Structure formats: structure tokens, C-alpha cells
Amino acid sequence: MDRGRRALLAVVCGVAVAGVYAAQPVLEPMGRDLGVPAGLTGWIVAAGQVGYLAGLVLLVPLGDVIDRRPLIAGHLALIAVGATLTAAAPAAWAAFAGLATAGLFAVVVQTAVAYAAAVSPPTERGRSIGVVTSGVVAGILGARAVAGALAEMWGWRSVYAVLAVLSLALAALVLAVLPPEGRTRRPAGYGHAIASLGGLFGQRFFLTRGLIAFFLFASFGTLWSGLSLPLADGPWRLSESQIGLFGIAGLAGALGAARAGRWADAGRAAPVTGLALSLLVLAWAAIAQLPRSLWLLIAGIVVLDLAVQAVHVSGQHLLTAAYPDRTSGAIGGYMVFYSLGSALGAAATTAVYAVHGWAGTSLLGAGFAACALAVWATGGRPPAGTADRRSPATLRYSHEH
Structure with missing residues (x-):
């Protein structure tokens, strides 16, 4: 490659x-x-x-x-x-x-x-x-x-x-x-691959990474699905084209994805996940300042996108190393959690904003991030029998959790 x-x-x-x-x-x-x-x-x-x-x-x-x-x-x-x-x-x-x-x-x-x-x-x-x-x-x-x-x-x-x-x-x-x-x-055949995908959902290591992704992208969806509401409202009252410019700050996520991959190759996928999730919680403290400061909002968006991509890439790296014979199934199953979490964040953010404003939305996003951090802290080891095929990142994750 x-x-x-x-x-x-x-x-x-x-x-x-x-x-x-x-x-x-x-x-x-x-x-x-x-x-x-x-x-x-x-x-x-x-x-x-x-x-x-x-x-x-x-x-x-x-x-x-x-x-x-x-x-x-x-x-x-x-x-x-x-x-x-x-x-x-x-x-x-x-x-x-x-x-x-x-x-x-x-x-x-x-x-x-x-x-x-x-x-x-x-x-x-x-x-x-x-x-x-x-x-x-x-x-x-x-x-x-x-x-x-x-x-x-x-x-x-x-x-x-x-x-x-x-x-x-x-x-x-x-x-x-x-x-x-x-x-x-x-x-193996297609039927076996589908059955194998179902079997992954019964393994603690896979569920740990999946639940982290679920809460991670619920937090991500809370921001990006709800951000236009307070920006279009007072005191900023920005136009649609102006609101769209805030997506440029999300390009930091692309840089974060490439850098996170290098960290994973160096065997630091597990600690990077914990650090990034901690930063994700803190990013919401800056994002919550949107009614008072657009600069703090931008800083929060940059940190949030970097953290999300660091966790996302680290998770996929660990899963492909732990399940080398069914990498497609492992990634596909992992992305089911991703999709469901994104949908939850998108649905919840507008409902919460309507009742509690941006402060409530920020607490919601931070809460999802805290849940992801709590799941990470519980650990989850790769399945037995894959130790000889695991990368240094996966081995270190196993030792630390």
C-alpha cells in the first residue's frame, strides 16, 4: 500500500x-x-x-x-x-x-x-x-x-x-x-460469514469497541445535527452559507485520522483512545460557550473532531488485528454501532434543544462522551486464539485492559 x-x-x-x-x-x-x-x-x-x-x-x-x-x-x-x-x-x-x-x-x-x-x-x-x-x-x-x-x-x-x-x-x-x-x-461461504458476524456481538471485546463507537458517534451527531439551530438563532443569526463554513473546522478530523493511524502502529491505540475520549468530554465545555464566543466553539469543534477520528481509527485498527480472518465482518458490525449512535445523536439533539437550549444539548453531547469513556475503562480483551496474529497495538490493549 x-x-x-x-x-x-x-x-x-x-x-x-x-x-x-x-x-x-x-x-x-x-x-x-x-x-x-x-x-x-x-x-x-x-x-x-x-x-x-x-x-x-x-x-x-x-x-x-x-x-x-x-x-x-x-x-x-x-x-x-x-x-x-x-x-x-x-x-x-x-x-x-x-x-x-x-x-x-x-x-x-x-x-x-x-x-x-x-x-x-x-x-x-x-x-x-x-x-x-x-x-x-x-x-x-x-x-x-x-x-x-x-x-x-x-x-x-x-x-x-x-x-x-x-x-x-x-x-x-x-x-x-x-x-x-x-x-x-x-x-468460508457467505452464509458462514453472516453467521460469524452475528457471533461477534456475543464477544466482550467486540462489544466494548462497538459501544464506544455508539456513544462516540452519538456525541458527534449531537453536535453536527444540532449546530445550525443556535447559530441561526440569536445572538448570531448566521445565514446557511455562513453556518456551512463551520464544517471546515471538521477537516481537522481528517488530519486526526491519519495521525491516529501512526499512533496505532506504534502500539498506542489503547491509551490514545482513553486520552481522546477525555478530550472529547472537555471539548464540549468549549462548545457550550457558543452563545458567548464563536472562537471557543471553533476550538471545541477542532478538538472534538480530532478526538472522534482518533478513537474511530484506533478501534478499527484493533478490530482488524483481533479478527484477521473476518475483517470485513468485524468492521461492518462495528459500523452498525456507528450508525445507530449517529441516529440517536441526531434525534436527541433537536428534542433537547427545543426544551433546554444549547446548554442542554452540550450536556447531552458531553454525557454521551462520558459514557464512551466509561465503557473504555471497563476494558475488553481480544478473543482467545488470536494472540499470535495480533499487532503490537492489540497486544498492548490486551495487557492494559
Whole structure:
């Protein structure tokens, strides 16, 4: 995995996740054009997220059955199909079908992470995961900015037309540039991979990392799903374009992902997780100052995104080391916790803000972060029988917990 191949996989992740989030800044024109009532436009985004959740369970385990390189290319091609259907949709039902399809195959992100882990030597696994994961951060932020600009120039349909072209081009590049995995033994069948995924949920180590992710991204979702409410209200009363600029501070998360990978390779994944979760709690103290200071808010956002990505990359590194024969299933199962936590944060933040304002929202986000820290403190060892295949990061985690 040289620098160019890591960068290619990061772009794959960015484009794939953009297919899920690109609708957010263009909900109003999409809903109006497709005849979706204003109160139901949220389902435009939800369609992609529902597809994504289904893909985590049904598609990601395929990476433990067949070569991930053609799987990545195939999923990108099918994202292009979904994006094309959305761009050409004559009615709402067609757009929902296209968005759900693009979301279903957006789980190519997890397959790309598993591929990067599988073809990297143990001493560089964390670095590869960090670089590839940084593409997700850039994709989420870039989708909001680029989609708004494209929609303003050529209409919302151009957003999905561009995504379709990019997905097809990346599918071709993946087949041309990335090497095959070269697995040394024949993997089990798809049914076994699905059953194996279910078995992970009964293992304490996996549940520990999953619950950390659940509370981690509940805290993350609390911020990003609720931030526009106080910024649009007094005393700031910022416009939508001004509020969107705060997402630039989230680019720090991409830098954090790459650096966290290096720390994981050095065997510091476990202590980095604890330190990052502690910083996450403290970040909310700065974020809570939003009604009084935008500079403290920005500082809090930077710290929060760095902490989230450090924990996220460290967790994936430990899981791929602990479950080397089912890395796709382990990452897919882990991301189920991610999705559920994000949904909880998004749903809870608006309800709490309506009753208790930004102070209540900040306490909610800090509370989720504290829960993640408490779960980390309880520990959880990798499963028996994997000691000889674990990386230094996983071994150190086992000793310390």
C-alpha cells in the first residue's frame, strides 16, 4: 500500500459517502421538484441511510468471502446506477429507490478499509486505515459544500450526475491500480460469514469497541445535527452559507485520522483512545460557550473532531488485528454501532434543544462522551486464539485492559 493507492482508496470513500450526504444541502429544491411535502423531505436523506444500514449487514461480510478489489469496483459501479436513477428520477419513488441503492452500496467504504488493512503489513496497518478513513471525513464535508455549489449552477440533479461519473471512473481505476489481496487460504461461504458476524456481538471485546463507537458517534451527531439551530438563532443569526463554513473546522478530523493511524502502529491505540475520549468530554465545555464566543466553539469543534477520528481509527485498527480472518465482518458490525449512535445523536439533539437550549444539548453531547469513556475503562480483551496474529497495538490493549 503505497501513498498513491492509499489516496485512491481515500477518494473512493469520499465519493461513496458523498452519495449518502449530498442530499442534505439540496433538500428544499429536491423536495419541491419531486413533489415531496416539506414535512417529509427528511426521508430523502433517510432513504440513503436505511440502505447503508442494510448494506452493513448484508454486503460488507462479502469481503470475507471474495476478493475485495473487484468487490470495491462492483460496488462503485452500482453506486453509479443509484446516482443515475436519482438524477433522472421523474417522481419521488424513483429518487428514493436511487438514493437507497446508492446508500446500500456506499458500504464500499468498509470494504475499502478492510482491504487496506488486509494488504498492509502489521506495522503500517494503522497508517493505511487512518489515511483511508480521512477520505470519509473529507467526503462528508465536501458533499455539503460541492453539492450546494453544483445545485446553484446547474440544479440538484447535476449533483448526482457528477457522482455517477466519478463512481464509474473510480471503479475502473480500482481494477487498474490496486493489486489483488492474494489470500493464502480459501475463505468460508457467505452464509458462514453472516453467521460469524452475528457471533461477534456475543464477544466482550467486540462489544466494548462497538459501544464506544455508539456513544462516540452519538456525541458527534449531537453536535453536527444540532449546530445550525443556535447559530441561526440569536445572538448570531448566521445565514446557511455562513453556518456551512463551520464544517471546515471538521477537516481537522481528517488530519486526526491519519495521525491516529501512526499512533496505532506504534502500539498506542489503547491509551490514545482513553486520552481522546477525555478530550472529547472537555471539548464540549468549549462548545457550550457558543452563545458567548464563536472562537471557543471553533476550538471545541477542532478538538472534538480530532478526538472522534482518533478513537474511530484506533478501534478499527484493533478490530482488524483481533479478527484477521473476518475483517470485513468485524468492521461492518462495528459500523452498525456507528450508525445507530449517529441516529440517536441526531434525534436527541433537536428534542433537547427545543426544551433546554444549547446548554442542554452540550450536556447531552458531553454525557454521551462520558459514557464512551466509561465503557473504555471497563476494558475488553481480544478473543482467545488470536494472540499470535495480533499487532503490537492489540497486544498492548490486551495487557492494559
